[in-house]
Every structure is written in structure tokens, then in C-alpha cells.
Amino acid sequence: MQIVIIGSGNVAYHMAKAFVQNNIALAQIFGRNAQELNKISEELNIPNSTKILVDADLYIICVSDNSVEDVSKLITNKNVLVAHTSGSLPKEILAGEYRKASLYPLQTFSKSKELDYLTIPFFIETENESDKKILFEIASKISKNVMESTYEKRKYIHLTAVFACNFVNHLFSRAKEISDSQEIPFDYFLPLIDETVQKIHEIEPKSAQTGPAVRNDKRILELHEQLLKDESLEIYKTMNHSIQKMYEL
């Protein structure tokens, strides 16, 4: 089976690396950014091109959601399987006469950060049973968590991930902004952050809630509001309001 990965960003890099590490040969990595493609090609020893897409049996599109449709038009072969890796696009966004699929890895990818691919949940959606079998077999060589998911469900998986990952990371950014402003090393907070996350492996997050909002400690809530401004103040108010609504305070 000939497999091509399209893209040169974080997802493309890690998908390619996961394939190579598990001895699944890649026929090509294809994309626009020659510099990034060359880096990936050299590290993983995969042929690359910015111009000519080779013939293959399976194309995996790993580009930003905005570009998936345009990129999907580059594949003109009919008897092939094409999967995108987006959490929020239907497989029908793929604009060609080939068989369409979605292969969604639920993880946050940065090129500079190594990953344990085995634990990454992969969600698969295909047009028919034989394509499902193909994608399951391939994904199962990378991960021990391969599942089916409809587009409807995948949308909610992605939305949950935005709260649990993207927004959490942004809270870390705003937290660091506050500690930086007082020259407090952000490293001090890493044991607290680690514990916050370890906790929810054992306790429901709703039962693990601590802090001034859930204690309804008005003195501290007011004190904190005086220390904040702009977006951080907005976040502070919105989160406290939401906490107090959840616990009916």
C-alpha cells in the first residue's frame, strides 16, 4: 500500500514520524513549504515534493482546516482513499471523486515536543467497511486507541479538546503574564499545575474544584479583581461566574 502525507506543519510532521517509527513506509510527503518539507524529509528519510504528487493508494491530508478543501482538489485519481485529519470538518469537504474519510488524532502537536503516539486516540470515519478496515489497520499500528466516530460526535470531541487543551494552555499564558509582572518564576507553579492534572485522573473535576470562587470568598474575589485588568480581568470574572453557577452559589 502506497501512502502519501500532505502538509508540512505540526500534524504532518508527527503523523509522518509515527508512521516511520512503526515501519509503515511513506511514498511521499507533499506540501507547499519547501524548507519545512526538506527538514522533515531529512529527519525521517521520506521523499518529498512541492510540485508533483505521486500516485498512491491512500492520501492523508494534514493541513490547516482552511486549506483542506483546496488541497483535496490536487488529488485527481479516482480509485484512491483520501482522509483528512481535522476535528471539525465533515469528510464531504474533500472535493474529489475518490473515497473520502476522516482520521482524527486527538492530541496537541508541536514539532519540538516528542510524543508517545501509542496513547493518542484516533477517530475514524469512512464511506464503507473496507476503507474502515484499511484505516483501522494502519492507525492500530501507531496507537492502541483507535475508534470510529461520526462527524457529529467528532465536532464535540474537538470542542471538548479546545476547552481541555487550547484554553487551558491560554490560562497558563495569562498566569505566566501575571507572575512575570512581579518577577515570580513560573517554575514555582509547575508542581501545582502537575497536581491539578494528576488529580483529575483520580477525581471528577467537579469534585476537585478549589479556590476562592467555589468557597464564595468575596473578599479575595474583590482583591483579585483590583490586581487585574483587560483580558485577564475578563477571564477572571467569566470563570468565577461560571464556577459559581455550576455550584449554585
Next chain:
Amino acid sequence: MQIVIIGSGNVAYHMAKAFVQNNIALAQIFGRNAQELNKISEELNIPNSTKILVDADLYIICVSDNSVEDVSKLITNKNVLVAHTSGSLPKEILAGEYRKASLYPLQTFSKSKELDYLTIPFFIETENESDKKILFEIASKISKNVMESTYEKRKYIHLTAVFACNFVNHLFSRAKEISDSQEIPFDYFLPLIDETVQKIHEIEPKSAQTGPAVRNDKRILELHEQLLKDESLEIYKTMNHSIQKMYEL
């Protein structure tokens, strides 16, 4: 040196446990809640009382911020050291004629969750050098991260912790609400959450940001807003606005 812990909640329990584990004898654990006190006493083998506070050299007040002042009035001895464990109260809130101090452990405490006390940063503020030495020596038996901190700085440490811990945990609660609504097991998101946190041990959170807001993917932002309502929708809008402001999108 005779030490008494006042309180029977999460902080009192873990402070008492940290002392006992490091062979620092406790003269008493004192509080209002007889049932909780008895549980702690039995587990850690410390005398307890709800009525008579024994004479001691050091009293550590581990009660909620709202109660610190009232509780501090129970200590009528003059030649003693009294420390509270709050992140957001000045040591002067302690209402007695004794020497006043703050001993702030930067961690989130739940009784049901074991902790590695060695990594918890402790922040100390005292009236004089000899009290500082006393608290440093004691805290250093528990943790390898003992530091001084003024009240001004401690307020910001606590505020940073609210963003990095309390609000992060609430995002997990709201995330789980979304996944529960679609019968998607929240366990699927644990590798993603673990990775989100591991990342910031290596990368600045600002550089680690991913997701539709930082990509300015308007289609997905609109799609997600349609899937949300009430507090979760408010959080979604506030966080995205803050992300886009931070990255000047």
C-alpha cells in the same frame, strides 16, 4: 518545640500529614469539626480537641480565609509564634499579641489525593529574623522549595495559582460537561491534557498555543459557538477574545 495545627480541612490534613511523615511531632490538632478531627487524629496519631487549645510554641492556622481572623483570637498566649497558611491575607490579620507570620504552601489540596510534599513551594513571611529561621527550618524538613515572600508578592502568587489551577480545573469540568452530553468518555482526553501540561515544562505556554482562535479559523469558531450555550459559551467567547488579543489577530 511544641507545634499545634488549627483546622480540619484539606490544608490542615495535608500539613499535619507532612509534619508526621517527616517526624515532626505535633502537640495537637485543634478545630471545630469533631468528626473530621477524629479522622485525622486516628490516621496520623495526633491528639485532638474541639475545646481546649494546648500551650505551644508555634500555632499554624489552616482554616478558610474567612475564618482566620476569628480563629486567631483563640490564641491568647503572648510569647508564641502564629502563622496562617493563606495566600491572600496579610500576617497582620492575625488578631493577638503574639509574633505573626505567614507560611503559604503553593499547592491544591484534596484529602483523598496523596501528595509529594517535597516539591511544594513554601513561602514564608515573619516579623523578625529568628522567627524566619524557625519557619525555614521546619518547612525545609517538609519541602526542598522554601522561600521568603512579602504579602505583596504572595497576593500575586495566589492570583497566578487561581488561573493556573482553579480555573484550569473548572475548564476540565466544563469540558467534561460537553463530552458527557454526547456520551464521549472523558478518559479519551487525558492523554491530550497530560501532553498540554508536559509541554509547558519544555516550551513557553505562549509558544505552545494551538487551536482555532490562534489560527483565526472563523469557520470553526462560529461552528463551536452554535454548539454551546450559557456559561460555556461565555467562556468560549472570553477565552477566544483573550487569545486573539494576545497574538494580535
